[in-house]
Amino acid sequence: MEKLIIEGGQQLRGTVKISGFKNAAVAIIPATVLAGDTCVIDNLPQISDVKILADMLSSLGATVKELRPNTLEINTTAMKDCYADYELAKELRASYYLLGAALGRFKKAKVAYPGGCSIGSRPIDQHIKGFEALGAKVTIEHGIISVEAEKLVGAEIYLDVVSVGATINIMLAAVMAEGTTVIDNAAKEPHIVDMANFLNCMGADVKGAGTDVIKIKGVEKLGGCIHTVIPDQIEAGTYMIAAAAAGGNVLIDNVIPKHLEAITAKLKEMGVNVIENGESLRIISSGNLKNVSIKTLVYPGFPTDLQQPMSSLLTTAKGTGIVTETIFEGRFKHVDELKRMGANIKVEGRVAVIHGVKNLTGAKVVASDLRAGASLVVAGLMAKGETEIENVQYIDRGYDQLEQKLISLGAKVRREHRE
Numbered sequence: 001m002e003k004l005i006i007e008g009g010q011q012l013r014g015t016v017k018i019s020g021f022k023n024a025a026v027a028i029i030p031a032t033v034l035a036g037d038t039c040v041i042d043n044l045p046q047i048s049d050v051k052i053l054a055d056m057l058s059s060l061g062a063t064v065k066e067l068r069p070n071t072l073e074i075n076t077t078a079m080k081d082c083y084a085d086y087e088l089a090k091e092l093r094a095s096y097y098l099l100g101a102a103l104g105r106f107k108k109a110k111v112a113y114p115g116g117c118s119i120g121s122r123p124i125d126q127h128i129k130g131f132e133a134l135g136a137k138v139t140i141e142h143g144i145i146s147v148e149a150e151k152l153v154g155a156e157i158y159l160d161v162v163s164v165g166a167t168i169n170i171m172l173a174a175v176m177a178e179g180t181t182v183i184d185n186a187a188k189e190p191h192i193v194d195m196a197n198f199l200n201c202m203g204a205d206v207k208g209a210g211t212d213v214i215k216i217k218g219v220e221k222l223g224g225c226i227h228t229v230i231p232d233q234i235e236a237g238t239y240m241i242a243a244a245a246a247g248g249n250v251l252i253d254n255v256i257p258k259h260l261e262a263i264t265a266k267l268k269e270m271g272v273n274v275i276e277n278g279e280s281l282r283i284i285s286s287g288n289l290k291n292v293s294i295k296t297l298v299y300p301g302f303p304t305d306l307q308q309p310m311s312s313l314l315t316t317a318k319g320t321g322i323v324t325e326t327i328f329e330g331r332f333k334h335v336d337e338l339k340r341m342g343a344n345i346k347v348e349g350r351v352a353v354i355h356g357v358k359n360l361t362g363a364k365v366v367a368s369d370l371r372a373g374a375s376l377v378v379a380g381l382m383a384k385g386e387t388e389i390e391n392v393q394y395i396d397r398g399y400d401q402l403e404q405k406l407i408s409l410g411a412k413v414r415r416e417h418r419e
């Protein structure tokens with residue numbers, strides 16, 4: 001069992017380089033199934049979700065080679081079908097992208113119900129609705145989702161809920177369908193655009209990604225390509241929040257500032273100095289901040305994945321902040337842990353009311369999921385004394401070289417193996 005130990009109270013100074021986007025990488029790796037050829041994916045973050053997916057594709061018959069630490073060459077030519085059982089699929093959310101990709105190429109797939117962060121009920125009805133609209137038969141038995149079609153035919157699909165996963169899965173299934181598919185009320189997150197760029201680079205015809213109407217003209221065949229994953233919006237936002245929380249002067253490098261506008265606006269409202277310069281953002285913070293309210297929304301609104309780290313920042317800001325979580329009903333599991341550290345937070349349903357306290361104090365805490373872990377890291381950086389975070393494996397799902405990056409900024413962080 002591994003723990004992160006953080007000695008709080010150190011200001012952060014220096015430069016941190018942001019890695020490739022987890023949520024784009026974990027969609028693009030399964031999408032290589034569609035190529036039936038060799039794809040080279042660059043700027044992959046070194047996180048456990050990426051390693052698990054690469055191993056998954058190998059076990060399904062693909063050849064996966066690590067060309068460099070952040071670059072995989074994936075050849076899916078030899079794959080004949082796709083059956084990802086419970087042991088494989090339960091490891092992460094993104095295993096469900098194998099459904100769309102294999103349906104698109106083989107017209108069938110079997111994938112066990114996916115895993116991922118436990119932050120709410122996370123239904124997949126919109127994915128199923130999309131596959132069915134394209135002509136697939138979908139059954140769920142004994143925890144296995146089976147999709148099968150004689151042929152896939154383009155359709156108009158209106159999503160009842162704006163869903164990143166359903167938008168991507170339908171795009172994957174539709175790129176080689178006969179005719180045109182229109183996804184209405186599509187998600188607009190940056191990784192939807194990255195996925196569309198990757199699919200187009202393989203020879204697909206996808207237009208409108210980044211707006212709420214995506215049009216996909218089916219093509220007969222796709223092929224290999226070389227693609228560089230976009231910078232991680234959520235990792236960047238986490239370091240922006242960490243710098244604001246600990247105080248200091250940090251250059252967040254290799255970012256797309258447009259993707260970070262919601263978080264930049266909130267930090268500025270709190271009194272943080274955020275300076276944009278090309279592909280970087282400089283965060284200058286005295287640590288004395290005023291509280292704000294946030295409401296999670298689909299892109300370009302405030303991302304739910306940054307709600308938990310942001311809640312930590314609000315715990316010591318002057319005044320009262322209200323956090324409204326509109327996307328996932330179970331995304332307040334970090335709150336009890338923050339209370340152990342002295343935070344004053346009351347949760348009612350989807351709303352957390354945070355009364356700023358003078359300071360947090362280090363404590364033993366447990367990460368319940370990936371971003372809860374990130375929120376405890378932020379809290380640990382600003383707390384007095386030592387914070388010990390258990391369940392580091394959740395944090396490792398999504399943060400590339402977390403402690404090395406924090407140490408390079410002057411934080412006192414170490415990882416310990418304990419029985």
Ligand SMILES: CC(=O)N[C@H]1[C@@H](OP(=O)(O)OP(=O)(O)OC[C@H]2O[C@@H](n3ccc(=O)[nH]c3=O)[C@H](O)[C@@H]2O)O[C@H](CO)[C@@H](O)[C@@H]1O
Nearest residue numbers: 023093122123124125126127161163164165166305327328
């Ligand atoms: C691997 C990945 O990219 N994960 C991200 C993805 O998750 P994920 O793709 O699972 O999230 P969705 O965008 O699908 O979920 C958004 C909302 O739609 C609901 N819903 C979703 C699908 C469906 O068929 N029916 C339905 O009701 C969900 O319960 C949730 O309330 O987007 C979330 C929202 O930005 C992020 O927090 C996750 O980090």
Ligand SMILES: C=C(OP(=O)(O)O)C(=O)O
Nearest residue numbers: 093094116117305370371
């Ligand atoms: C919820 C997240 O991930 P996943 O959808 O992979 O569980 C996340 O990245 O915050």
